[in-house]
Amino acid sequence: MTDTTPAAPASAARQAPATGTARLMDGTGLARALVAEAAAKAADITARTGAAPCLATVLVGEDPASVTYVKMKRNRCAKAGVESRHVALPASVGTAELVETVGALSEDPSVHGILLQHPMGHHIDERAAFEAIAPAKDVDGVTMHSFAAMGFGLPGFASCTPGGIMRLLDAYDVDLAGKHAVVVGRSAILGKPAGMLLLGRDATVTYCHSRTKDLAAHVRDADVLIAAVGRARFIQGADIKPGAVVIDAGYNEGNVGDVDFESARERASLITPVPGGVGPMTIAVLLSQTVEAATRQLGLQAA
Ligand code: NAP
Numbered sequence: 001m002t003d004t005t006p007a008a009p010a011s012a013a014r015q016a017p018a019t020g021t022a023r024l025m026d027g028t029g030l031a032r033a034l035v036a037e038a039a040a041k042a043a044d045i046t047a048r049t050g051a052a053p054c055l056a057t058v059l060v061g062e063d064p065a066s067v068t069y070v071k072m073k074r075n076r077c078a079k080a081g082v083e084s085r086h087v088a089l090p091a092s093v094g095t096a097e098l099v100e101t102v103g104a105l106s107e108d109p110s111v112h113g114i115l116l117q118h119p120m121g122h123h124i125d126e127r128a129a130f131e132a133i134a135p136a137k138d139v140d141g142v143t144m145h146s147f148a149a150m151g152f153g154l155p156g157f158a159s160c161t162p163g164g165i166m167r168l169l170d171a172y173d174v175d176l177a178g179k180h181a182v183v184v185g186r187s188a189i190l191g192k193p194a195g196m197l198l199l200g201r202d203a204t205v206t207y208c209h210s211r212t213k214d215l216a217a218h219v220r221d222a223d224v225l226i227a228a229v230g231r232a233r234f235i236q237g238a239d240i241k242p243g244a245v246v247i248d249a250g251y252n253e254g255n256v257g258d259v260d261f262e263s264a265r266e267r268a269s270l271i272t273p274v275p276g277g278v279g280p281m282t283i284a285v286l287l288s289q290t291v292e293a294a295t296r297q298l299g300l301q302a303a
Pocket of ligand 1: 161185186187191209210211215230249250278279280282
């Protein structure tokens with residue numbers, strides 16, 4: 001994971017009030033700054049080597065949401081001077097062929113990062129496919145190597161959304177040491193790694209999930225709340241501790257998050273809006289990590 005955190009956008013408030021109307025955490029502005037930084041580094045790599053950093057995107061089938069996500073990621077690459085090489089495979093592709101394809105990209109020195117879009121279809125062994133990504137090219141943070149590195153606090157690439165959450169917290173000078181961080185959701189790409197990263201920064205972490213008893217009691221005790229559930233307006237302001245920092249990673253139908261924004265902002269000190277909070281950070285971290293991967297693989301000093 002990279003440790004470069006651009007300064008908070010000019011609109012950011014460095015000091016948030018303890019209670020009242022929360023300050024917004026501007027993910028759009030922070031993502032823009034991170035992409036600009038990645039673009040400058042990509043331009044430097046291109047000037048020094050004659051070739052741009054390259055992200056390979058692998059898409060299995062034609063799921064409309066996945067097609068859109070990959071297109072968005074490739075567009076952002078193009079704007080940042082990062083090459084993207086797209087590999088489209090039919091929905092009928094088997095695990096062995098997919099592993100072979102990803103393995104070949106892992107071996108290809110002109111590819112610096114690999115994004116394997118998921119879900120890939122029930123007949124595919126997704127774990128086997130992810131593990132075919134060389135750790136040095138795992139810019140989406142999906143391999144067991146990256147996950148373990150995150151857990152041990154060793155260098156490696158973070159899952160992009162949790163990595164984006166940490167950058168947001170840092171940009172707004174949120175001191176995590178000793179704070180009670182409550183993560184609602186424990187998926188492998190979001191909740192679980194977010195909690196690991198918070199623990200690595202000395203927060204006291206509680207994970208909540210669908211089997212948690214008295215969820216509201218845990219939420220009410222959170223100094224830092226990470227909502228990663230996937231249910232619209234699941235967490236209400238009345239359950240938020242006054243002055244808490246609220247990070248809403250949810251993105252649900254109707255462009256709404258997992259937190260009821262209007263009631264939550266009356267209690268929180270800092271809060272991410274949806275859209276414009278966590279969402280834009282994910283692709284920005286992917287780009288940043290791709291450029292970082294290229295820098296390391298090419299043996300270049302960061303620009
Ligand atoms: P997921 O894999 O479906 O995981 C949801 C988690 O929420 C699970 O751990 C689940 O618990 C927990 N949960 C479900 N119902 C609950 C309940 N009633 N009480 C407490 N916990 C409950 O989802 P995900 O992939 O982590 O995504 C979560 C949200 O983040 C979605 O809205 C998604 O769109 C959004 N997201 C945004 C980005 C971005 O770039 N901004 C990236 C990824 C995801 P169990 O484990 O017990 O089932």
